[in-house]
Amino acid sequence: MLRPDDSKHTQTRSFLRILGPGIAVVGLIFMVIGVASFFMAFGGSGPPRFFWCAFIGMPILFVGIVISKFAYVGAVSRYMADEVAPVGKDVFNYMADGTKGSIRNVAAAVGEGLRSGIAGTEAQAVHCPKCNADNDASAKFCDACGAPLPKSKVCAGCGEQNDPDARFCDNCGKALD
Numbered sequence: 001m002l003r004p005d006d007s008k009h010t011q012t013r014s015f016l017r018i019l020g021p022g023i024a025v026v027g028l029i030f031m032v033i034g035v036a037s038f039f040m041a042f043g044g045s046g047p048p049r050f051f052w053c054a055f056i057g058m059p060i061l062f063v064g065i066v067i068s069k070f071a072y073v074g075a076v077s078r079y080m081a082d083e084v085a086p087v088g089k090d091v092f093n094y095m096a097d098g099t100k101g102s103i104r105n106v107a108a109a110v111g112e113g114l115r116s117g118i119a120g121t122e123a124q125a126v127h128c129p130k131c132n133a134d135n136d137a138s139a140k141f142c143d144a145c146g147a148p149l150p151k152s153k154v155c156a157g158c159g160e161q162n163d164p165d166a167r168f169c170d171n172c173g174k175a176l177d
Contacts, residue, residue: 016071024064030057126152126164137164153177 034054041048125134126149133144140163141148151161153176160171168175 013071013074016067020064020066020068020071022064024061024068027057027059027061027064030054031061033057126150 030053033050034048034052034057037048037050037053041051126137126139127134128142128145128147128149130147131142131145133142135143135149139149152164153162153166154160155162155169155172155174155176157174158169158172160169162170162176166176
């Protein structure tokens with residue numbers, strides 16, 4: 001995937017790959033001179049004469065490291081991607097293979113629950129005589145139009161109509177089916 005400006009990009013990257021380490025080496029030399037001067041002063045040779053080099057070397061070393069970072073960031077990123085991607089792929093495949101059975105069981109349980117829930121509501125739905133909307137079995141008024149819903153369980157003993165969720169007859173007290 002070459003872009004039209006890749007030659008300029010490559011030249012800039014090559015320049016930074018030379019400039020960054022070069023500046024870092026100069027900074028490091030200043031740091032070594034400054035620190036060496038400091039510690040040599042303990043040997044009795046007088047005060048450190050070149051200790052200021054350490055303070056000049058620190059920012060120069062920092063700039064060299066930052067430039068080097070920009071020069072090599074693409075190479076480091078590609079290396080990391082080559083190292084990480086296969087491991088991530090293997091982990092994903094391992095997890096997928098190890099959980100297939102569990103996922104099938106969960107999906108089957110959810111499907112079964114949905115089917116039984118839908119079947120249970122359809123069997124106990126009460127139709128509104130006014131607007132023909134389906135309502136829950138325990139509803140006393142229509143959810144759509146507000147009309148009172150008829151009682152739908154008829155007692156086999158006395159013929160009384162009872163609420164759809166009633167277990168015993170309102171009139172005679174017999175158990176309803």
